[in-house]
Amino acid sequence: MRCDVVAVGTELLLGQIVDTNSSYLGEQLALRGIDSLLQVKVGDNLHRMVAVLRARLEEADAVIVCGGLGPTHDDITREAIAEVMGVRLEEDAEVAERIIAMFESRGRRMPMNNLRQAMVPVGATVIAQTMGTAPGLICPVGGDGTSSDDGDDGGGGGKVIYAVPGVPYELHDMVERAVLPDLARRAGLESVIASRVIKTWGDSESGINERLDDIIAELEGADGPTLAFLASGWDGLKIRLTVRAADAETAEDQLATWERRVVERLGSIVFGCDDETMESVVLGLLRRRGLRLALAESVTGGLVAGRLTDVAGSSDVLVGSIVSYAGSVKRDMLGVPEGPVVSAEAATAMADNVRGVLGADVGLALTGVAGPAEQDGLPPGTLWVGVAIGDEVESHLVRLPGDRLRMRQFSVITALDALRRRLLTIPEPVPPTDR
Amino acid sequence: MRCDVVAVGTELLLGQIVDTNSSYLGEQLALRGIDSLLQVKVGDNLHRMVAVLRARLEEADAVIVCGGLGPTHDDITREAIAEVMGVRLEEDAEVAERIIAMFESRGRRMPMNNLRQAMVPVGATVIAQTMGTAPGLICPVGGDGTSSDDGDDGGGGGKVIYAVPGVPYELHDMVERAVLPDLARRAGLESVIASRVIKTWGDSESGINERLDDIIAELEGADGPTLAFLASGWDGLKIRLTVRAADAETAEDQLATWERRVVERLGSIVFGCDDETMESVVLGLLRRRGLRLALAESVTGGLVAGRLTDVAGSSDVLVGSIVSYAGSVKRDMLGVPEGPVVSAEAATAMADNVRGVLGADVGLALTGVAGPAEQDGLPPGTLWVGVAIGDEVESHLVRLPGDRLRMRQFSVITALDALRRRLLTIPEPVPPTDR
Numbered sequence: 001m002r003c004d005v006v007a008v009g010t011e012l013l014l015g016q017i018v019d020t021n022s023s024y025l026g027e028q029l030a031l032r033g034i035d036s037l038l039q040v041k042v043g044d045n046l047h048r049m050v051a052v053l054r055a056r057l058e059e060a061d062a063v064i065v066c067g068g069l070g071p072t073h074d075d076i077t078r079e080a081i082a083e084v085m086g087v088r089l090e091e092d093a094e095v096a097e098r099i100i101a102m103f104e105s106r107g108r109r110m111p112m113n114n115l116r117q118a119m120v121p122v123g124a125t126v127i128a129q130t131m132g133t134a135p136g137l138i139c140p141v142g143g144d145g146t147s148s149d150d151g152d153d154g155g156g157g158g159k160v161i162y163a164v165p166g167v168p169y170e171l172h173d174m175v176e177r178a179v180l181p182d183l184a185r186r187a188g189l190e191s192v193i194a195s196r197v198i199k200t201w202g203d204s205e206s207g208i209n210e211r212l213d214d215i216i217a218e219l220e221g222a223d224g225p226t227l228a229f230l231a232s233g234w235d236g237l238k239i240r241l242t243v244r245a246a247d248a249e250t251a252e253d254q255l256a257t258w259e260r261r262v263v264e265r266l267g268s269i270v271f272g273c274d275d276e277t278m279e280s281v282v283l284g285l286l287r288r289r290g291l292r293l294a295l296a297e298s299v300t301g302g303l304v305a306g307r308l309t310d311v312a313g314s315s316d317v318l319v320g321s322i323v324s325y326a327g328s329v330k331r332d333m334l335g336v337p338e339g340p341v342v343s344a345e346a347a348t349a350m351a352d353n354v355r356g357v358l359g360a361d362v363g364l365a366l367t368g369v370a371g372p373a374e375q376d377g378l379p380p381g382t383l384w385v386g387v388a389i390g391d392e393v394e395s396h397l398v399r400l401p402g403d404r405l406r407m408r409q410f411s412v413i414t415a416l417d418a419l420r421r422r423l424l425t426i427p428e429p430v431p432p433t434d435r
Numbered sequence: 436m437r438c439d440v441v442a443v444g445t446e447l448l449l450g451q452i453v454d455t456n457s458s459y460l461g462e463q464l465a466l467r468g469i470d471s472l473l474q475v476k477v478g479d480n481l482h483r484m485v486a487v488l489r490a491r492l493e494e495a496d497a498v499i500v501c502g503g504l505g506p507t508h509d510d511i512t513r514e515a516i517a518e519v520m521g522v523r524l525e526e527d528a529e530v531a532e533r534i535i536a537m538f539e540s541r542g543r544r545m546p547m548n549n550l551r552q553a554m555v556p557v558g559a560t561v562i563a564q565t566m567g568t569a570p571g572l573i574c575p576v577g578g579d580g581t582s583s584d585d586g587d588d589g590g591g592g593g594k595v596i597y598a599v600p601g602v603p604y605e606l607h608d609m610v611e612r613a614v615l616p617d618l619a620r621r622a623g624l625e626s627v628i629a630s631r632v633i634k635t636w637g638d639s640e641s642g643i644n645e646r647l648d649d650i651i652a653e654l655e656g657a658d659g660p661t662l663a664f665l666a667s668g669w670d671g672l673k674i675r676l677t678v679r680a681a682d683a684e685t686a687e688d689q690l691a692t693w694e695r696r697v698v699e700r701l702g703s704i705v706f707g708c709d710d711e712t713m714e715s716v717v718l719g720l721l722r723r724r725g726l727r728l729a730l731a732e733s734v735t736g737g738l739v740a741g742r743l744t745d746v747a748g749s750s751d752v753l754v755g756s757i758v759s760y761a762g763s764v765k766r767d768m769l770g771v772p773e774g775p776v777v778s779a780e781a782a783t784a785m786a787d788n789v790r791g792v793l794g795a796d797v798g799l800a801l802t803g804v805a806g807p808a809e810q811d812g813l814p815p816g817t818l819w820v821g822v823a824i825g826d827e828v829e830s831h832l833v834r835l836p837g838d839r840l841r842m843r844q845f846s847v848i849t850a851l852d853a854l855r856r857r858l859l860t861i862p863e864p865v866p867p868t869d870r
Binding site: 012013014015016017018019020022023024025026027028030036037038039040041042043045048052055204205206207209210216228229230231240242295297300301302303304305306308309310312314315318319320321322323324325326328329332333357358359370371372373399401402403404405406408 | 450460465472477750755806808
């Protein structure tokens with residue numbers, strides 16, 4: 001079963017609104033094992049909408065059209081579908097009543113153009129509107145491009161157009177309530193789709209690809225899960241395994257098997273899976289060891305703290321941060337010795353001393369050159385990370401790519417990863433057994 | 436001139452990544468008067484990519500393809516374009532050298548598959564890569580669907596495919612540097628398009644719309660600039676004026692006239708224009724008054740400092756920040772009195788005292804409830820901002836909408852705006868005249 005998506009609206013083509021609806025639909029369709037192989041954005045133009053719908057129906061079994069169902073003159077999805085079906089529009093009395101009732105219940109005068117939304121292509125089924133004024137439509141289209149008159153819209157090679165409003169929450173409601181169940185029924189769906197995201201930091205996409213070369217070849221040969229890379233900036237480099245199977249248990253088994261192989265192969269560059277993030281992983285490692293963290297940030301200017309505090313409940317682990325942007329703060333508050341402030345000595349002093357200043361067990365420090373200019377003869381991209389736990393204070397030099405923004409973002413995940421690796425060398429306390 | 440857009444990547448169809456590239460391109464093309472009438476997402480599948488490219492070239496004069504230029508096995512945009520051009524791929528020695536040099540400069544081993552990125556369809560022009568490893572491509576396609584051999588890729592009814600990487604910042608760079616200038620040349624664009632973005636904080640889109648009601652009506656009647664609203668989260672609410680005129684001077688005159696009217700009408704909610712940001716404006720106000728800033732952040736956990744230090748050269752004004760996430764840090768370092776830490780008293784103490792701790796003239800403090808849970812009986816969205824300059828320490832209570840992420844982001848711009856308004860009441864020193 002293949003279901004393509006058409007997002008309607010000149011504002012989408014002009015970049016005034018980003019089309020997130022087709023991404024949502026793509027995800028929902030994939031989860032149900034329905035292929036969505038082409039997704040198109042088209043403007044509010046009848047001729048082009050009709051052409052796009054016809055082209056999509058030639059290749060796909062079904063098409064979901066989002067948007068263009070509102071009351072104004074440029075909302076012409078109904079007209080385009082009627083033309084593709086080869087039928088006319090008729091007012092649906094029930095839909096009209098609901099629209100009138102909605103305005104009445106809000107105590108608002110109804111502009112008459114709202115009744116345009118009650119016009120329905122002959123032969124279409126209405127998806128009742130519950131949140132907005134526009135209803136959705138299920139529109140059977142015969143295999144020959146005209147309406148199927150056999151009354152059996154699920155068989156006989158007939159195809160289908162679903163029309164749903166472009167407002168995301170109205171769309172989600174109708175898609176879940178009516179479109180996906182109808183699609184599943186037509187597809188006679190039996191298989192399930194499941195996926196797992198493995199998150200890494202510390203190697204490039206091509207490097208990981210090379211490391212996994214034989215596993216990827218095996219996957220392709222074995223008709224196993226598909227493997228895809230998703231470079232996600234300072235969220236890390238993600239690897240997604242997706243599998244289709246007869247039932248959820250088989251899918252989960254397959255995923256678990258291949259996940260284990262990938263994770264074993266990649267080793268310590270894997271920091272998490274699915275909903276885990278670098279910050280949630282680091283906070284968890286600290287929490288389980290009963291350690292509290294203090295930060296000393298120069299080059300990142302507060303971004304590491306900002307990222308950790310994105311996580312609700314981080315305050316039990318993160319004490320705070322000294323953003324020591326001026327040299328005076330580094331020296332006076334953090335005891336950085338005279339000399340260059342982007343150096344092993346500075347990173348070490350910052351990590352070591354911030355613990356005492358803020359009252360924490362672990363210190364993490366960053367000092368570097370974000371650019372665009374050099375600093376003390378060091379090029380942009382230079383980063384020193386300091387990690388202090390107990391008596392051990394270590395520092396790492398890293399060279400990062402990218403402009404000022406990217407360099408600072410990569411510094412955040414690089415420093416958190418250094419802390420993660422250090423924490424992994426500290427055994428987790430064994431929880432007391434119940435006696 | 437019509438330029439359609441094809442975004443490549445199975446991850447886009449699966450909804451793992453939202454395609455923002457085609458929105459950006461649609462906006463840039465519209466600004467230059469180039470129509471983008473169909474935008475398509477297609478997966479990493481050679482057959483379908485070739486079919487989509489051919490279909491787009493039938494209707495449009497040019498196509499921009501985003502993504503699929505990386506080093507891995509599923510990056511096949513180069514192959515698809517070569518097939519459409521009817522040519523083979525050849526390694527470009529210069530591109531290969533740049534890739535090798537990039538890895539060397541980062542001190543990293545280059546996986547050999549990176550050289551796939553140096554493969555170029557015969558007859559294509561390379562857009563040199565400067566930020567990532569993949570170059571872009573300008574690929575002339577004859578009107579008959581094959582390569583044009585006349586060496587004049589701008590004429591003779593020939594069309595063109597531009598290929599750019601899917602990573603947004605690499606794409607933006609290549610599109611601005613090479614694709615848009617090449618398109619403008621091919622289109623023989625004579626009118627110029629110019630725009631001005633007016634940035635505001637402190638009123639809703641519908642509120643501003645109402646304030647500008649008559650000006651908008653006049654603009655529409657006068658065939659003057661078009662006016663569009665762009666809600667941009669914690670970058671503020673933007674109003675864009677766009678004008679097309681015979682020459683740059685006329686365009687600039689028109690923009691200046693209407694900008695003045697809009698800015699006068701909106702008054703103090705306007706904080707900047709075009710490349711100015713809230714952070715650059717605040718840093719400028721401080722710098723011109725010779726004042727140095729210290730921050731005390733609780734609810735934003737370092738995001739205000741992170742934002743100000745996004746601006747290169749901010750270290751002459753921003754001394755640093757105390758991210759006082761734990762209550763102990765607020766009390767011990769910043770002298771916050773006993774009692775609730777989300778309060779006027781806490782905000783005032785934090786703003787007042789952080790100046791002494793870090794050695795600055797101005798203190799800005801934020802304490803609030805990001806959620807999801809209440810704190811001390813206060814709902815998520817509660818924000819206290821403290822501003823301390825000289826003997827005057829003031830505090831403001833603000834209620835912000837949104838989830839944890841949004842609340843924190845809105846807190847950042849709200850606090851910076853409070854500081855901006857306070858600074859505007861302090862006269863700027865008159866620079867000494869030369870004698």
